[in-house]
Amino acid sequence: MxxxxxxxxxxxxxxxxxxxxxxxxxxxxxxxxxxxxxxxxxxxxxxxxxxxxxxxxxxxxxxxxxxxxxxxxxxxxxxxxxxxxxxxxxxxxxxxxxxxxxxxxxxxxxxxxxxxxxAPLQRVLPEVVGDALLMTYRSVFLLAEKFEHLRVAIRLRSGLTHGHPVRALRATAGALGALVLYAFDLSQREYDVMRLRGYQGRLRITLxxxxxxxxxxxxxxxxxxxxxxxxxxxxxxxxxxxxxxxxxxxxxxxxxxxxxxxxxxx
Amino acid sequence: MTPDRIYPATGHDHAHTEGCDTVVRVSCVKHSYEDGTHVDLCGLEFTADRGSRVAILGPNGAGKTTMLFHILGLLAPQEGTVEVFGVDPSSRWADIRRRIGVVLQNVDEQIISPTVYDDVAFSPRQYGLGEAEVRDMAEAALELLGIEHLAARVPHNLSGGEKRKVALAGALVMRPDLLVLDEPFEGLDPTSRTALIALLRTLAEERGVTIVMSTHDIDTVPEFADYAYVLQQGGRIVLKGTPAEVFARVDLMAAGNIRPPILAELFAQLREADPSAPAPALTVEDAVLALGAWKKA
Incomplete structure (x- = not known):
């Protein structure tokens, strides 16, 4: 997608x-x-x-x-x-x-x-769920970009070797694992940034x-x-x-x- | 880039910083990360006075970002003290956050809204300001950075330099008294860099904004900073002084794995070749004057 x-x-x-x-x-x-x-x-x-x-x-x-x-x-x-x-x-x-x-x-x-x-759903959902939905916005793009970089890095380092599906699968699984760890780290950093920029426990979105x-x-x-x-x-x-x-x-x-x-x- | 609109000469209240000349103070802070890395920001005490421009220099892993994170209250000191506007930022961040603007090293992670305008307007909206006021502040910040034409753009599609300007506009939108910048010149073209240095100088000199910046871009330090701190590996603060004083300490610079500015290197080599060569000049203007006088002599 x-x-x-x-x-x-x-x-x-x-x-x-x-x-x-x-x-x-x-x-x-x-x-x-x-x-x-x-x-x-x-x-x-x-x-x-x-x-x-x-x-x-x-x-x-x-x-x-x-x-x-x-x-x-x-x-x-x-x-x-x-x-x-x-x-x-x-x-x-x-x-x-x-x-x-x-x-x-x-x-x-x-x-x-x-x-x-x-934002309209934020009014009916619990605060933390509404904010989490909104916070995922940029994360999706950052993670997609990160995965693309990982994929290119694996390919450049011959991780996606043709004719060796097991090796390729292992390399891709490793990249996905790294992406999960990165995502955890990213969520903390995104929260820090939002706090620094005025987040006070409830995201305010102007429609x-x-x-x-x-x-x-x-x-x-x-x-x-x-x-x-x-x-x-x-x-x-x-x-x-x-x-x-x-x-x-x-x-x-x-x-x-x-x-x-x-x-x-x- | 003139700050008149976002920081009107009249109307912006800096009175609350009066009587508090030291805006930032970091005293022998020690921090251990989960992976076992220790950063001891000891040695000299780090201070930044109101309206000053302070550069933090040091090799990779010296603790520059750790220092900035303590100033921003993102890390709590395990030993030592940090004071920003007289309070501990890690426990009383809510009291001071409106007065602090931040640009972190990875600006990609700092931009969180679907359009540039929305991102710059993020902070005023979080503080619950009215939409008319938000618009005025956001437009002024965009104008200040010369990026009004980007207002409707989607951030993911901007260049690195443009993203940095957007992050800076987002940091300036609340008219902060303290700006904390982590590698602010990274990815900027020379013209934008010169314009940004001029803007930061104006903000500090005319509006009393305190600026704390970490950088690897040594050549910008003489133009930008009133004084600089040098960190060695492990975080020890070994040197504080004006750029001229700092770059004159070749031994400490070498120990800190910091290359001096290119003009300082030029003058050092000139002096090696000819002892009558002038003392190092750190800006192009000073170098022209010094070399002109030397030529006449």
Whole structure:
């Protein structure tokens, strides 16, 4: 997983979604996720997925990274679908649902800097857990960099010898062990630095205000509408099912319009 | 780089340091690390007076960072005493932390926020200041270091020198009375280094900021420091004096494995070749004057 790509996009992105309030984005994410979870109709889950794809493209997220990450759960859910689904239709629901849920989370990660994402959670989590989540932010990058340096060092010193998988494995395990020790040390140093810079037992994160309140309201309203439709179709059962393909078609049109808009702009 | 905005000539209250001329005092501190390494910062007493610029010199492993960590209260002395603003920093750090700015050697570990602006604003936010005040302070600190253009950048993608400037902005943002710098010139290009030396001089001379710095960059010491301490292996403080006094003690410098500044070496070799050569000058300006006078004579 390319953490740097996620962070760069979340921090420097300029789309409306990037500039929306983190609390709004978290709220919208929860609503969409609930819609995906409660719904068992393939067309409605597919509609959610297509709308999320449109949102990702419309927000100019790096498509290669976003869709590659979103595809991971597809692999695992495919295995589950083959093993447990009674028919192809239900199996497809498993896969689309998993991909839609992961895409919603990935879009959220790509449009919200990590500390802003966890700052609202800090209010509901125990202090130490909330602060630990926020502190891991830089550590992840430092550890990734350190591991890369270790890997290069091992390679330069012929640790990853071709044709000797046991030796290579041993060298990699050694590097990982060194990384764990370094991580312990790093956590102490990071704590010291934060203490020196004013940390008083509770990290204070300032959440940016929404750049455009209308957009924030529209985002929340859209997410609420998605959930409402999902709930209505679930409650209505077979009565509305014959019409559900219309929602998927509408979402597909929205996606096509987004792609066309992007092509026109470029 | 002018400090007028972050350290306004009027408005910044240094009154609380008046009557307390010795800002830092380290008296024969001994520290043993878990791996068995002992550092005894004994010999001469280490002091830094208000508004002074003090350099700590010594070979690798001499205890420079140990000294700084004691000053910052990150280590508690097992023997001896440390006083910063009249209190023991390891037990009363909360009382003095707002008055101290820090740049550690590994600036990568000091930068903890997603953007440069957020990182510089970290300390004021932790002290609960209002967002308008935080913005004003952060912008002033960025401007002071000439890095306003980096404000929206992600720290991981900055160069080493840029990261050091960001860390310095983060250290200066709270308008500290004491700046503790561990190798502050590492990774800076010559222009940035000259500008930083000028800025630190201005902060010390005009705003009364005390600066304690450890460095291996010997050539910057004559330009930067009012006086320097020399540590030998194991931490013993063997020498204190102005840069000219310190670099004149060739024997102690050699024993401490410290190479003198290049100008001092030049003048020493000139004197070996011709005893009428002038006394060592440590800055380019002084060297020009000394050599000009020697040529005329």
């Amino acid at each position: 390319d953490v740097r790509a996620i962070d760069l996009c979340a921090t420097t992105g300029t789309s409306r979604l990037h500039r929306a309030s983190p609390i709004t984005k978290l709220g919208a994410f929860v609503l969409v996720l609930t819609a995906v979870v409660v719904q068992q109709n393939l067309f409605i889950v597919l509609a959610c997925l297509l709308l999320l794809v449109a949102l990702a493209l419309g927000s100019r997220l790096p498509a290669r990274h976003v869709f590659a990450l979103a595809a991971y759960p597809a692999v695992f859910s495919l295995v589950f679908a083959f093993a447990a689904a009674p028919d192809a239709f239900t199996g497809a629901v498993f896969v689309v649902r998993a991909v839609a849920a992961s895409l919603a989370a990935i879009v959220l990660l790509f449009v919200t800097p990590y500390p802003q994402l966890f 940016p205000a929404a750049a455009n309140r209308t957009f924030d309201a529209a985002l929340l309203a859209s997410a609420a509408a998605v959930l409402a439709i999902a709930v209505i179709f679930r409650a209505a059962g077979a009565t509305l099912t014959p019409w559900s393909w219309l929602l998927a078609a509408a979402a597909a049109l929205a996606l096509l319009a987004t792609i066309a808009g992007r092509l026109v702009r470029t």
